[in-house]
Amino acid sequence: MSDFLLVDDDAAFSRMLMRVLLRRGFSIACAANGSDALQQAMQLQPARIVLDLNLGGDSGLKLLPQLREAAPDAAIVVLTGYASIATAVEAIKLGAIQYLAKPAAVEAILAAFGQQAANPDLALAEMPMSLKRISWEHLQRVLAEHEGNVSATARSLKMHRRTLQRMLAKRPVAG
Incomplete structure (x- = not known):
């Protein structure tokens, strides 16, 4: 072991x-x-x-x-x-x-x-997420729903595949 x-x-x-x-x-x-x-x-x-x-x-x-x-x-x-x-x-x-x-x-x-259980004593984040971060999180969620298929994700979001690829290539937006 x-x-x-x-x-x-x-x-x-x-x-x-x-x-x-x-x-x-x-x-x-x-x-x-x-x-x-x-x-x-x-x-x-x-x-x-x-x-x-x-x-x-x-x-x-x-x-x-x-x-x-x-x-x-x-x-x-x-x-x-x-x-x-x-x-x-x-x-x-x-x-x-x-x-x-x-x-x-x-x-x-x-x-x-x-830590194998939730810790309710952990401090909450002081600042809410920015609009850019929320958008990035949404793209990641939709991409995960489509099992990483960029074309299917783009169709679901009603956007051009290349536009989505450019957005996904960027590093995550901080908070």
Whole structure:
């Protein structure tokens, strides 16, 4: 049994996280794609899985249920460089215990595994989301509803596909 399975196609991030976790006494396995992740999850039965949302163009959300099946006792935390409410909700529905935006500190990742229930004492955000952020979140939700199909999403939103692609290529708008 392994303490952690890191599933991320970013080799530099995986190496850094692996070094820090090894120094803290954890045993770690790494996978850079979905098939390796599933194979290692079945063999090692890790206690914790850190799953990147974007695996070289493949969706970590599609892999999440398969990982839950391969390692049913594992707690899964999803990491992403493009956080959105829609994908966070979907990840939790699919069995993740937490969803963190990259770059996430090791302390935040470890804390996410420690918190397996809602914490009503957490402070609320002081500022409501901006209109640009709300729009970006809506695009992400509709995209998730269409399983990442940009053409179907554009049709649903009644906009040109290229316009949607340009909007999706931008980094998320802060708050």
